[in-house]
Amino acid sequence: xxLIYEKSQAGRRGTGVPSPGLPVPEVPSELxxxxxxxxxxxxxxxxLRHFTELSTRNFGIDTGFYPLGSCTMKYNPRINxxxxxxxxxxxxxxxxxxxxxxxxxxxxxxLQEILREITGLDAVSLQPAAGSQGELTGLMLFRAYFEARxxxxxxxxxxxxxxxxxTNPASVTMAGYELTPVKTDARGNIDVDDLRGKVDDTTAxxxxxxxSTLGLFDENIEAIRDIFHGAxxxxxxxxxxxxxxxxxxxxxxMGFDVVHINLHKTFSQPHGGGGPGGGPIAVRSSLEPFxxxxxxxxxxxxxxxxxxxxxxxxxxxxxxxxxxxxxxSYAFMRAWGPALREMxxxxxxxxxxxxxxxxxxYDLPYERLCMHEFVLSARSLKxxxxxxxxxxxxxxxxxxxxxxxxxxxxxxxxxxMIEPTETEAKETLDAFCxxxxxxxxxxxxxxxxxxxxxxxxxVRRLDEARAVKQPVVKYAFAxxxxxxxxx
Amino acid sequence: MSYLSLTDSDREAMLxxxxxxxxxxxxxxxxxxxxxxxxxxxxxxxxEAELQRHLEExxxxxxxxxxxxxxxxxxxxxxxxxxxxxxxxxELLTAYTPYQPEMSQGILQALFxxxxxxxxxTAMDVSNASGYDGTTVAADACYMxxxxxxxxxxxVTEATSPQVRQVVKTYAPGFGLEVVEVPHDGxxxxxxxxxxxxxxxxxxxxxxxxxxxxxxPAPDLAAAANEGGALxxxxxxxxxxxxxxxxxxxxxxxxIGEGQxxxxxxxxxxxxxxxxxxxxxxxxxxxxRIVGETVDxxxxxxxxxxxQTREQHIRREKATSNITTNQTLLALAGLVHLSxxxxxxxxxLGETCMALAGYAKERLTEAGLELAFPDRPTFKEFAVRTGRxxxxxxxxxRAQFVYAGYPLGRDYPGLDDTLLVAVTEKRTVEEIDRLVExxxx
Numbered sequence: 037x038x039l040i041y042e043k044s045q046a047g048r049r050g051t052g053v054p055s056p057g058l059p060v061p062e063v064p065s066e067l068x069x070x071x072x073x074x075x076x077x078x079x080x081x082x083x084l085r086h087f088t089e090l091s092t093r094n095f096g097i098d099t100g101f102y103p104l105g106s107c108t109m110k111y112n113p114r115i116n117x118x119x120x121x122x123x124x125x126x127x128x129x130x131x132x133x134x135x136x137x138x139x140x141x142x143x144x145x146x147l148q149e150i151l152r153e154i155t156g157l158d159a160v161s162l163q164p165a166a167g168s169q170g171e172l173t174g175l176m177l178f179r180a181y182f183e184a185r186x187x188x189x190x191x192x193x194x195x196x197x198x199x200x201x202x203t204n205p206a207s208v209t210m211a212g213y214e215l216t217p218v219k220t221d222a223r224g225n226i227d228v229d230d231l232r233g234k235v236d237d238t239t240a241x242x243x244x245x246x247x248s249t250l251g252l253f254d255e256n257i258e259a260i261r262d263i264f265h266g267a268x269x270x271x272x273x274x275x276x277x278x279x280x281x282x283x284x285x286x287x288x289x290m291g292f293d294v295v296h297i298n299l300h301k302t303f304s305q306p307h308g309g310g311g312p313g314g315g316p317i318a319v320r321s322s323l324e325p326f327x328x329x330x331x332x333x334x335x336x337x338x339x340x341x342x343x344x345x346x347x348x349x350x351x352x353x354x355x356x357x358x359x360x361x362x363x364x365s366y367a368f369m370r371a372w373g374p375a376l377r378e379m380x381x382x383x384x385x386x387x388x389x390x391x392x393x394x395x396x397x398y399d400l401p402y403e404r405l406c407m408h409e410f411v412l413s414a415r416s417l418k419x420x421x422x423x424x425x426x427x428x429x430x431x432x433x434x435x436x437x438x439x440x441x442x443x444x445x446x447x448x449x450x451x452x453m454i455e456p457t458e459t460e461a462k463e464t465l466d467a468f469c470x471x472x473x474x475x476x477x478x479x480x481x482x483x484x485x486x487x488x489x490x491x492x493x494x495v496r497r498l499d500e501a502r503a504v505k506q507p508v509v510k511y512a513f514a515x516x517x518x519x520x521x522x523x
Numbered sequence: 524m525s526y527l528s529l530t531d532s533d534r535e536a537m538l539x540x541x542x543x544x545x546x547x548x549x550x551x552x553x554x555x556x557x558x559x560x561x562x563x564x565x566x567x568x569x570x571e572a573e574l575q576r577h578l579e580e581x582x583x584x585x586x587x588x589x590x591x592x593x594x595x596x597x598x599x600x601x602x603x604x605x606x607x608x609x610x611x612x613x614e615l616l617t618a619y620t621p622y623q624p625e626m627s628q629g630i631l632q633a634l635f636x637x638x639x640x641x642x643x644x645t646a647m648d649v650s651n652a653s654g655y656d657g658t659t660v661a662a663d664a665c666y667m668x669x670x671x672x673x674x675x676x677x678x679v680t681e682a683t684s685p686q687v688r689q690v691v692k693t694y695a696p697g698f699g700l701e702v703v704e705v706p707h708d709g710x711x712x713x714x715x716x717x718x719x720x721x722x723x724x725x726x727x728x729x730x731x732x733x734x735x736x737x738x739x740p741a742p743d744l745a746a747a748a749n750e751g752g753a754l755x756x757x758x759x760x761x762x763x764x765x766x767x768x769x770x771x772x773x774x775x776x777x778x779i780g781e782g783q784x785x786x787x788x789x790x791x792x793x794x795x796x797x798x799x800x801x802x803x804x805x806x807x808x809x810x811x812r813i814v815g816e817t818v819d820x821x822x823x824x825x826x827x828x829x830x831q832t833r834e835q836h837i838r839r840e841k842a843t844s845n846i847t848t849n850q851t852l853l854a855l856a857g858l859v860h861l862s863x864x865x866x867x868x869x870x871x872l873g874e875t876c877m878a879l880a881g882y883a884k885e886r887l888t889e890a891g892l893e894l895a896f897p898d899r900p901t902f903k904e905f906a907v908r909t910g911r912x913x914x915x916x917x918x919x920x921r922a923q924f925v926y927a928g929y930p931l932g933r934d935y936p937g938l939d940d941t942l943l944v945a946v947t948e949k950r951t952v953e954e955i956d957r958l959v960e961x962x963x964x
Contacts, residue, residue: 039635049868053864053871054951059878067740067742067900075861090630092614094627095614097617099614107620117616119578122582126789130789135586136589140585167848168846201836202837258554308618308853310850311848353659356792358792360790360794374563381549388549462528498624498825498826
């Protein structure tokens with residue numbers, strides 16, 4: 037398919053601009069643009085067709101089953117799009133004075149109240165733009181908390197299990213902390229013996245996903261809590277897997293002091309091919325003074341933004357956060373109400389059902405019930421037939437499914453991480469399991485069909501190594517341009 | 524619940540297949556001490572019709588009918604209908620990050636086209652696939668500059684958006700960076716002061732048009748930064764780049780900005796996107812996703828996420844950033860809008876904003892008001908002295924259903940009487956006349 041730049045013809049226009057018939061003030065010559073940017077030149081119908089064609093070469097949850105582990109690809113209710121687009125929301129300027137934004141502030145406050153209840157914590161900031169920014173914000177709160185106690189210089193270490201998302205260690209570095217890795221035990225929990233020797237008065241805290249990226253609830257969570265709180269350290273909950281435990285177990289009750297919530301996972305903000313997301317954080321009252329500003333507060337019947345928080349860490353993003361995301365997630369929560377517990381129960385039921393159907397066909401690294409997702413290994417398939425997790429993923433595309441997450445978590449070789457979410461029909465789960473089992477059969481009988489997969493996507497397997505070796509990261513307009521980045 | 528497909532008999536059959544009798548048993552690994560044993564105390568469930576009514580009531584409590592001259596970083600530009608149509612395509616709207624390129628060629632190609640558009644606007648070699656917003660990309664640029672130069676001081680001009688400066692200062696301690704501000708001098712920044720501050724600095728960040736709407740002597744500021752061995756980082760308005768010179772053409776190493784102006788509704792502050800583009804020598808220090816061109820096994824062109832060894836899922840604590848989820852859909856909106864405008868449309872859009880803003884300045888000064896920085900050329904926004912506390916002026920104007928601007932005293936002590944007025948192509952001569960009347964009655 038052509039790039040939009042390859043469809044461009046000089047002189048075509050896709051939209052008009054009002055012309056007020058007024059003189060245009062002169063731009064000083066040294067600041068004036070010499071050569072115009074080569075943006076596409078197409079008429080409106082061709083622009084729409086171009087992007088419509090692109091959409092047909094993409095696969096979303098609206099297209100079919102998308103069991104991408106740790107990503108919680110659930111149905112995105114369409115009503116939420118209509119609501120986020122309401123004029124009173126979409127046309128509201130973020131610097132409008134509080135009296136002009138009472139509806140928006142009320143919605144934000146109500147969303148905060150629901151998040152407090154779900155997490156079991158005391159105060160919320162909606163500001164972080166995504167889960168990983170929530171992590172970084174949480175670590176900034178750790179630092180502010182310990183500095184206020186005179187322990188900032190000493191407490192430099194953050195403990196992270198080897199199953200953690202890569203964002204956790206990256207956030208640790210960006211926050212200026214040092215990483216202390218901890219092992220996973222034979223049941224998939226944090227290795228408490230390994231942990232004991234690693235936590236002391238130089239430890240700032242723990243970052244943990246629970247259930248973990250293995251889809252397993254840490255059975256030792258109470259012992260872990262005692263170790264950290266006993267050492268005066270804090271606990272951070274990576275909420276990426278919150279879809280497993282809404283109304284079932286709350287991070288605050290587990291002992292966590294700061295939690296981020298991925299609104300684009302558990303609370304159904306559509307992921308948009310990579311974003312937007314929302315990563316609000318909920319904190320224990322001891323950390324509340326340090327939250328980013330502004331804070332949404334209620335005074336009897338009205339709402340306002342509070343900036344005067346002398347101990348605040350500052351701001352991690354502009355304004356109060358990605359408001360349109362809040363509208364969608366708030367609507368999603370209101371559609372469920374207290375039955376959010378059933379949402380998590382069914383997510384866990386679906387995952388365990390698939391696990392039961394697949395555990396004999398693939399290797400199962402931890403023989404336990406799972407939570408909302410589970411991890412299989414294609415190790416035997418690779419050893420016996422040379423078919424890797426990567427190949428299984430590509431072959432699933434031919435069966436009409438988006439592949440699961442592969443090669444993560446790192447502690448499981450040839451990992452296939454499967455998360456069905458609550459919104460899938462049993463027939464869909466069965467069809468996917470049937471395909472997974474059929475691929476095992478194909479691996480023995482006709483492995484080349486798998487190795488050459490996918491067979492019916494818009495492209496065949498892509499050469500990712502070439503894209504790294506010769507990075508072409510923009511269109512080459514003219515023959516003497518390469519689009520090639522000089523590295 | 525209409526979002527669930529399982530019937531009661533499905534549930535029974537599935538529990539049986541798992542080998543448990545009840546839902547409770549599925550949660551047997553959760554220690555009793557951390558189980559939640561009551562119903563969630565959240566408001567009752569609503570049907571779709573009830574939900575719509577409830578949210579419509581909330582939306583109606585917001586005031587969006589006053590004529591909008593409020594800007595200060597987010598602007599009331601027109602968003603074409605085609606943008607909405609594209610964004611509501613479910614295949615794009617409901618996809619995840621394109622980890623599996625064969626399933627995601629639509630998004631990947633769109634992001635490649637977006638990167639190209641951003642590079643064209645800014646005259647840079649490489650763009651990422653978006654950052655969170657116009658503030659966080661500034662923090663990203665600091666992290667790049669720290670590693671590229673090995674220096675630990677960031678210089679930012681005081682005439683750069685207060686929110687951008689605040690985000691940079693919030694991130695800086697974790698990065699091990701110190702932040703120094705260069706004050707403005709009559710609405711713009713003096714290159715000599717930048718030259719002095721840039722010595723031993725990792726980067727100099729300046730905004731142009733700056734927060735006051737004034738055009739900075741951008742080439743001189745970039746030269747001053749470069750003389751000190753600091754990376755020059757320009758924070759720019761994408762809508763201005765049909766008229767104003769691109770940062771890559773006057774010596775900047777990095778160009779950043781808020782993308783909302785191109786394709787996104789104001790939406791009380793988000794979701795929007797931030798753009799970040801750089802010279803090719805900085806490519807391996809870029810944060811976030813980058814899409815690259817390659818070929819498939821048949822030799823056909825295709826697109827993939829590339830240079831992923833920069834990223835957290837590979838490099839973990841040594842990554843160039845922790846960013847994972849970005850703002851792809853909003854960046855796509857930007858690409859669609861820019862594609863509809865084309866080079867000619869972008870230029871005309873800038874000219875219309877400038878012409879209307881120029882008319883507003885002229886009418887306001889005729890009516891006896893004084894511009895805060897009368898000698899400085901501006902783009903679509905300008906600062907005007909109102910003769911009294913600007914918050915009072917604003918309240919009086921709002922009584923006339925004119926949201927007249929942003930009181931600069933909120934961020935700049937000494938400018939308490941000054942209002943920052945933004946004029947987009949959506950405003951009309953009649954509306955500007957109403958503004959003048961509202962500010963002078």
